[in-house]
Amino acid sequence: MHHITEWKADGPTDISNEDLACDACHALVHEGPGGWQTRVAPTESEYPGRTD
Known part of the structure; x- marks a missing residue:
């Protein structure tokens, strides 16, 4: 499991950030x-909302 916004940078530890x-x-x-x-991924990408 990986934090999208790092925990050390105040990223939340919940499913929306993993x-x-x-x-x-x-x-x-x-x-x-x-x-x-x-x-x-931004809204204009091929797969918006997914993790790149």
């Missing part, structure tokens, strides 16, 4: 160069 991530992908999510980031 997304599934395998261990390998979750390890790649971090700030800085080369780090993956997650976001909620």
Whole structure:
């Protein structure tokens, strides 16, 4: 499980701020160069509201 808005940045720990991530992908999510980031897809995207 991954927080979309990081817990340390006051992201809530509830289902609206969580997304599934395998261990390998979750390890790649971090700030800085080369780090993956997650976001909620904007309304104009192909899949609005989903996690990118």
